[in-house]
Amino acid sequence: MPIVLSALDPKQVASATQFEVLLGDPDARRLLIMSGIAVPEFWTNHDEETSQQEIVVRLGTHVAHLEPGAVTNLGLASIENDETNFAFRVDSGQLEHDTASGELVLRVQAAILGEETWLHRFSYQIVAHVRRARAQISGVIGVPADIRDMTHLSEGMLDAAFEITANRVERGGVPGGFAFDKLIPVATGSPTAVRRGNDGMQFVEYAIDGCPFAVPMVVEVKPVGPGWPGSIGCGQVAGARPVTLTGLAPDASGVDFSVSRFQPVR
Amino acid sequence: MALMPTPVETRIIRSAATGPEPCNTLAFLRCLVPGLDVPVGNDEHVRSTLHFMTEFRIDGYQQSQFEWYKANTLVSATASLKFISTTTDLSFRMAVDVVEPDLRQHDGTLAFKVGLGAWMQDDAWFGGYEELVMTVSLTAYVLCFEPRAERPKPGTQRTPWAALVGDTITVSDVVKRRAAYKLAKAAAQAATHRDQTRC
Numbered sequence: 112m113p114i115v116l117s118a119l120d121p122k123q124v125a126s127a128t129q130f131e132v133l134l135g136d137p138d139a140r141r142l143l144i145m146s147g148i149a150v151p152e153f154w155t156n157h158d159e160e161t162s163q164q165e166i167v168v169r170l171g172t173h174v175a176h177l178e179p180g181a182v183t184n185l186g187l188a189s190i191e192n193d194e195t196n197f198a199f200r201v202d203s204g205q206l207e208h209d210t211a212s213g214e215l216v217l218r219v220q221a222a223i224l225g226e227e228t229w230l231h232r233f234s235y236q237i238v239a240h241v242r243r244a245r246a247q248i249s250g251v252i253g254v255p256a257d258i259r260d261m262t263h264l265s266e267g268m269l270d271a272a273f274e275i276t277a278n279r280v281e282r283g284g285v286p287g288g289f290a291f292d293k294l295i296p297v298a299t300g301s302p303t304a305v306r307r308g309n310d311g312m313q314f315v316e317y318a319i320d321g322c323p324f325a326v327p328m329v330v331e332v333k334p335v336g337p338g339w340p341g342s343i344g345c346g347q348v349a350g351a352r353p354v355t356l357t358g359l360a361p362d363a364s365g366v367d368f369s370v371s372r373f374q375p376v377r
Numbered sequence: 378m379a380l381m382p383t384p385v386e387t388r389i390i391r392s393a394a395t396g397p398e399p400c401n402t403l404a405f406l407r408c409l410v411p412g413l414d415v416p417v418g419n420d421e422h423v424r425s426t427l428h429f430m431t432e433f434r435i436d437g438y439q440q441s442q443f444e445w446y447k448a449n450t451l452v453s454a455t456a457s458l459k460f461i462s463t464t465t466d467l468s469f470r471m472a473v474d475v476v477e478p479d480l481r482q483h484d485g486t487l488a489f490k491v492g493l494g495a496w497m498q499d500d501a502w503f504g505g506y507e508e509l510v511m512t513v514s515l516t517a518y519v520l521c522f523e524p525r526a527e528r529p530k531p532g533t534q535r536t537p538w539a540a541l542v543g544d545t546i547t548v549s550d551v552v553k554r555r556a557a558y559k560l561a562k563a564a565a566q567a568a569t570h571r572d573q574t575r576c
Contacts, residue, residue: 126476128453130520132403133396142403144518146455148473184516186457189472194500231472234457236516 113165113218114151118172124149125232129172131241140178145170145215145237148188153221153230158195161224166233168217173324174241175361177208177215181239185219188234193227201233212357213324215239246356248277248300249318250366252332252345256311258370259338264305269315274333275300277319279326280353294329298322324361327353332368342373382479382488383411387432394520399449402523406433410456410473410491410513417509420498424474430481430488436523438485446485446521452478454517456491462510468498471511478517489515 116123127147134142147168155162183204190199200222207216217237223230252273254261264272278294300319308314322328329352332345350366387408394403408431417423435446456473463469472494479488491513499507 125474126455128451130451130453130518131397132394132400132520135393135395144453146453146476146516146518148455148475186455186459186514188457189470189474189494190458190461191470191496192468194466194468194498227468229470231470232474234455234473236453236455236518238518 113167114153115167115169116149116151118145118147118168118170122150124168127171129170140240140242143172143174143215143237143239143241145172145239146235148232148234149217149219150232151221151230153223155223155228156226158197158225158228161198161222163220163222166219166221168219168235170215170217170237172215173213173246174208174215174243175213176242177206178240178242181206181237183217184236186234187230189229189231191227191229191231192225195226195228197223197225197228199223199228199230201230204235204237206237206239213361215241246322246324247318247320247362248298248322248328248330248354248356248366249316249362249364250330250350250368251314251316252302253308253348253367253369254313254315255370256313258340258343258372261305261313261315262307268338269302269305271336272334272338273302273315273317274331274335275302275317275319276331277322277328277354278331279323280329294331297326297328300330322356324356327355329353330366330368334370340372343370344373345370382428382430382481384430384432385409385411389431389433391523399522400451400520402436402519402521404433404519404521406431406487406515406517406519408432408515409459410489410493410515413493413495413511417495417497419507420496422470422494422496424492424494427491427493428479428488429491430486431517433487433519435480435485435487435521440483440485443480443482447480449522450480450487451520452487452517454478454489454515456513456515458511459514460510460512463497464506464508465499465501467507467509468496468500469509470494470496471509473513476515487517487519489517491515 118124118127125148129145132142149168151166153164185201185204202220205218276296277298278296281293283293284290298319298321300317302315302317304316306314348367348369354363385408391404454476456476474492477490497509
């Protein structure tokens with residue numbers, strides 16, 4: 112069984128950092144650089160038989176395509192031995208692309224020998240060429256024309272008429288108290304076009320680009336700014352809630368909303 | 378007042394990048410982390426955070442824009458053991474725990490804080506001379522903004538002093554100017570002398 116570590120957890124990977132560099136390549140190719148100190152806490156108590164272990168570091172970075180030839184550089188970071196003959200080994204590592212989730216994974220073969228011998232930590236640095244997926248959520252916002260005429264709005268006014276966000280959900284509350292969901296925006300969207308439908312309905316198309324993978328997201332659409340009458344609301348009427356994008360399904364469409372008037376209280 | 382971090386010799390290579398905006402420079406740094414500066418006694422767990430300064434300094438850095446530079450300078454760094462040694466058969470632990478970049482506010486130099494740990498235990502009856510040695514190397518990629526189109530050559534860096542020296546008058550300039558002045562003066566004296574002798 113491999114030891115599986117997540118770069119998103121500082122207790123499993125210390126000092127994990129990563130960034131992307133654009134190199135002027137028109138093909139959306141990016142240079143991805145990742146570093147960290149993995150904490151496998153791999154242990155053995157045998158000074159005659161080498162103990163081997165596969166260690167997998169889930170890097171928490173999702174891409175559409177990993178080009179061959181990624182460079183991985185590993186080194187020992189924290190080791191321990193109890194006054195016996197010893198050996199510590201980590202190979203140069205292999206960067207892999209989990210096609211199911213799109214996540215990048217570092218696979219390392221480690222070996223140690225000795226009594227009370229630990230490979231507590233090893234360091235890694237990875238340089239790879241990747242292509243990002245078009246991670247997008249899209250849909251339409253239905254707006255009755257008698258609430259507001261959207262077809263004559265300029266691009267800027269249309270953009271200012273809605274606040275569109277994809278949010279990850281965090282459960283809040285105190286023990287014994289009320290639990291509540293806190294929405295934390297992870298990507299913002301904007302209207303892309305307006306088309307006129309039947310029965311006085313207008314449909315504002317929107318898209319949210321650059322959404323993260325493997326994170327359940329709730330899309331929120333709020334009518335904002337001047338030009339809206341009072342007593343209106345906007346709710347989701349179709350599509351998944353929450354939406355989770357993956358490497359195999361990098362976009363989700365049909366996440367639709369509708370603006371309507373609140374019914375008067377009688 | 379905080380002490381100035383120890384400066385260390387650093388290999389630097391810079392190259393142009395086109396983004397993400399506003400970054401336009403990608404640099405790779407490599408240096409050795411100065412050794413553990415706390416003596417390790419027998420059966421004593423020691424942890425120490427070493428704060429040291431690389432030779433990398435953001436070109437054209439402006440102190441007044443420190444917060445902007447901090448937000449737009451990305452660093453991905455790691456460190457590993459490169460050499461380990463004990464003087465006798467010891468139980469030991471040698472550790473690099475964390476690496477943390479630290480952009481220096483006053484001059485845009487990149488420093489690092491590296492958390493190291495060590496422990497040793499000697500069971501010998503007549504011990505007391507045991508030593509533990511570890512060398513740690515650090516490598517880092519830096520993505521940042523530097524205003525000038527031309528960058529320092531690989532392996533070199535620009536410092537405020539280097540820029541000053543480069544921009545001011547060199548000795549050879551002074552020598553050339555002095556020689557030209559001397560020639561012009563001599564020619565003027567010769568012309569005056571000619572005029573006087575004609576009269």
